[in-house]
Amino acid sequence: MILRLLRLVPDDTKYPFVRWRRIFFPLSALLTVVSMGAFLIFGLNLGIDFRGGTLLEVQSRASSADLSAMRTTLGELNLGDIQLQEFGSPRDVLIRFEQQPGGDAAQQAVVERVRKTLGDAYEIRRVEVVGPTVSGELLRAGVIGVALSLLCIWIYLWFRFEWQFAVGAMIATLHDLTLIIGFYAITQVDFDLSAVAVVLTIAGYSLNDTVVVFDRIRELLRRYKKMPLNDLLDLAINTTLPRTVITGATTFLALLGLTFFGGEVLSAFTQAMLVGVVVGIYSTTFIASPILIYLGVRTQTVGEASPPVARAKIEAPAS
Amino acid sequence: MLHFTRWQTIATLLVSIFFCAMLLPNMLPSSVLNSLPPFLQRTMTLGLDLQGGSYILLEIDTKAVHTDRLNALRDDVRRILRDARIGYSNLTAQNDVVNVRLREAKDMPDALKKLRELSNPISNIFGAQSGRDIDVTEAGDNVIRLTLTEAGLNERVRQAVTQSIEIVRRRVDELGTVEPLIQRQGADRVLVQVPGLQDPGRLKELLGKTAQLTFRMVDQSMSAQQALETRPPPESDVLMSSDQPPAPYLIERRVVVSGEDLVDAQPGFDQRTSEPIVSFRFNNNGARRFAQATQQNVGRPFAIVLDNEVISAPVIREPILGGSGQISGSFTVQQANDLAILLRAGALPAPLTIVEERTVGAGLGQDSIEAGKLAAYVGTALVVAFILATYGLFGIFAIIAVFVNVGMIFGILSLLQATLTLPGIAGIVLTVGMAVDSNVVIYERIREEFRGGRSALTAVDSGFKEALRTIVDANVTSLIAGLILFYIGTGPVRGFALTLSIGIITTMFTAYTLTRLMIATWVWWVRPTRIPI
Numbered sequence: 001m002i003l004r005l006l007r008l009v010p011d012d013t014k015y016p017f018v019r020w021r022r023i024f025f026p027l028s029a030l031l032t033v034v035s036m037g038a039f040l041i042f043g044l045n046l047g048i049d050f051r052g053g054t055l056l057e058v059q060s061r062a063s064s065a066d067l068s069a070m071r072t073t074l075g076e077l078n079l080g081d082i083q084l085q086e087f088g089s090p091r092d093v094l095i096r097f098e099q100q101p102g103g104d105a106a107q108q109a110v111v112e113r114v115r116k117t118l119g120d121a122y123e124i125r126r127v128e129v130v131g132p133t134v135s136g137e138l139l140r141a142g143v144i145g146v147a148l149s150l151l152c153i154w155i156y157l158w159f160r161f162e163w164q165f166a167v168g169a170m171i172a173t174l175h176d177l178t179l180i181i182g183f184y185a186i187t188q189v190d191f192d193l194s195a196v197a198v199v200l201t202i203a204g205y206s207l208n209d210t211v212v213v214f215d216r217i218r219e220l221l222r223r224y225k226k227m228p229l230n231d232l233l234d235l236a237i238n239t240t241l242p243r244t245v246i247t248g249a250t251t252f253l254a255l256l257g258l259t260f261f262g263g264e265v266l267s268a269f270t271q272a273m274l275v276g277v278v279v280g281i282y283s284t285t286f287i288a289s290p291i292l293i294y295l296g297v298r299t300q301t302v303g304e305a306s307p308p309v310a311r312a313k314i315e316a317p318a319s
Numbered sequence: 320m321l322h323f324t325r326w327q328t329i330a331t332l333l334v335s336i337f338f339c340a341m342l343l344p345n346m347l348p349s350s351v352l353n354s355l356p357p358f359l360q361r362t363m364t365l366g367l368d369l370q371g372g373s374y375i376l377l378e379i380d381t382k383a384v385h386t387d388r389l390n391a392l393r394d395d396v397r398r399i400l401r402d403a404r405i406g407y408s409n410l411t412a413q414n415d416v417v418n419v420r421l422r423e424a425k426d427m428p429d430a431l432k433k434l435r436e437l438s439n440p441i442s443n444i445f446g447a448q449s450g451r452d453i454d455v456t457e458a459g460d461n462v463i464r465l466t467l468t469e470a471g472l473n474e475r476v477r478q479a480v481t482q483s484i485e486i487v488r489r490r491v492d493e494l495g496t497v498e499p500l501i502q503r504q505g506a507d508r509v510l511v512q513v514p515g516l517q518d519p520g521r522l523k524e525l526l527g528k529t530a531q532l533t534f535r536m537v538d539q540s541m542s543a544q545q546a547l548e549t550r551p552p553p554e555s556d557v558l559m560s561s562d563q564p565p566a567p568y569l570i571e572r573r574v575v576v577s578g579e580d581l582v583d584a585q586p587g588f589d590q591r592t593s594e595p596i597v598s599f600r601f602n603n604n605g606a607r608r609f610a611q612a613t614q615q616n617v618g619r620p621f622a623i624v625l626d627n628e629v630i631s632a633p634v635i636r637e638p639i640l641g642g643s644g645q646i647s648g649s650f651t652v653q654q655a656n657d658l659a660i661l662l663r664a665g666a667l668p669a670p671l672t673i674v675e676e677r678t679v680g681a682g683l684g685q686d687s688i689e690a691g692k693l694a695a696y697v698g699t700a701l702v703v704a705f706i707l708a709t710y711g712l713f714g715i716f717a718i719i720a721v722f723v724n725v726g727m728i729f730g731i732l733s734l735l736q737a738t739l740t741l742p743g744i745a746g747i748v749l750t751v752g753m754a755v756d757s758n759v760v761i762y763e764r765i766r767e768e769f770r771g772g773r774s775a776l777t778a779v780d781s782g783f784k785e786a787l788r789t790i791v792d793a794n795v796t797s798l799i800a801g802l803i804l805f806y807i808g809t810g811p812v813r814g815f816a817l818t819l820s821i822g823i824i825t826t827m828f829t830a831y832t833l834t835r836l837m838i839a840t841w842v843w844w845v846r847p848t849r850i851p852i
Contacts, residue, residue: 005711057683112520126680129676144807149804153796156795156796193812194742196804197808201797201800201801201804204799207793207797212760216789239767250702250751250756251753253701254701255752257701261693263690263694
């Protein structure tokens, strides 16, 4: 009995990805503009890691937390801007206080006063206090980290591939990063250190994906010197499509496990990752490769010449 | 690509088994663990977000260190010039510079020589000399300028941090916590990580106090109120008491005895009033000075000052020759206890401020572990099911490779005695999803080669060849991102970057060796004519 294996992508697909760029380039341009717009208008909801302040996760010992009562009581403490939100279950509340004037020393007082005010009705599950000094450092480190990664990766790509590929990959990655930032700007999810982790991981994942396709393109360029560029790019994308989809699927499944069962602390992180993975696959397939057309990738000969592999069956010697 | 020499096979298996075996110490109960040789005792530690506990980052007040050093230098200059009977005027200390004007120009060479003796060379980490800590120069008009060099000041800060770490350790140890981690961070910070801490408030209070104890005489030349309204006499300060409401006291600056000479401090109860008190004992030096001061000042009040607050100001009724006494100041039992701890541990050289704190309660920690485990199982199960459905037999090879991969990740984490955090677990789950990629690249390539007309063996062979190049390029980019994230991240995020980066490396290893070995073995056994994917 021969088992039929699962094939998410049928064999010998011939999707005209390159022609479809007429649809997807404008779509991406639109998404990019929307993301940048959201970023400029709404801005990122910087978490306490970057803005300084205090974060408390509290759980009501009763059956559910009374947010409005809490808001009033805490408001009387005059500790500036307070954000309250339900966190996973009706009993859990996330309380955020902005940075208090008075430098690092003043931040500690907040926790003590809140603890006294809430009293025994609430169990304090988690406290995070970030003073102005450290938050400034983390912000700087975050920005430098992302910029540095992109730079290092770009240099690596430039060594391994011709410059057109490096540029193409970088455009696709910047596109992904813009969309992720847009996601954070629109949803106003906390942008803290773990968001930087998402950004860097997705950059890595998206490039990972793109490199696989580019590797195939480079190979085909060597093999088929006479094939028109559009057809060659289509062939490359179509032949790597099974791999792209299957890996995307496994990564997606792993993340699904994390999103639904990983608990509330991780949920913002994993949800952003899910979006990032989808965006990464999209950009690899529909953006990165077609861009190579505009970059004149054929004008330079790629590597040594090799005879095209015949598509006819090769008789292997009986062994 | 399919040819494995015997040595290559053995090496691959040994390396895989070794690293996977390294995770075993984590599963042993501690009694068994402690009986193993040290090399085998390496386990992962759970991050604070999984164990519960406090992460507290303290910064030393470098300005205070500079000011103290400057004042000490000024006092030294005064002492040296007086001892040498060199007249001077205008002794100032400001902005890391001490200026002094000599009365007579003829004293200049002598003064310069004597003052230069104050300067010490600084040695760098190699033991070589790299400058001095004070620059002594003539600044015209009979003025000598002594400048504290930046190198010298940095050295002071560094020493202050080292001292602080010791004192913080003693204070934290008094709380009886399990294995606190206290280490230097950067040039002027101390990191304190205390797992399983129930009451971070008390710890933070203990860390926040400098705890400098001094015994000084009360200045009775004018009332404290008068001094507040006009100006205190030179060599005296107005300090407030620690009662409610605070009352002013006029205290001499001169320190009779300081907390440095304390040998012991214990909480207790006053024999007459049953109030909580702290009883203390001086060393010989302190006892002598204390005896001298009390003999000379019977009937006068002296003040016990803690960090510029007057705790109590009793009157000396009789000379205290034994070098011991008690401090009472309307303490609660807890306050007396804490004060005794602070006195025993010693005074911090400069105040420490908390610049970052992350505390996770044990309840949340436990929940996070459960959630992490569940997510890992579910995620892995989904991936396994999918891969088996897509690749059948080859899928089994891929799954084995992924499990060995995860085993190796845990093994390496254990060898490094690294910290596993909740995002770290997420990193491992993500690695499972992405590690399969290497196998997918290989399999799809093999499939393509076979369908393109190559024989089964050739297809596998060239499939591997082409695929491995792709795998390296693709994974290196992810690795770069992971390593940079590790470098800039702190705490839990760093845990994520660590597991992700290790995962990428082990993935490349298993894809290049283990998967290849399994398939090569299968080819050798089965001698297939068709590829079953």
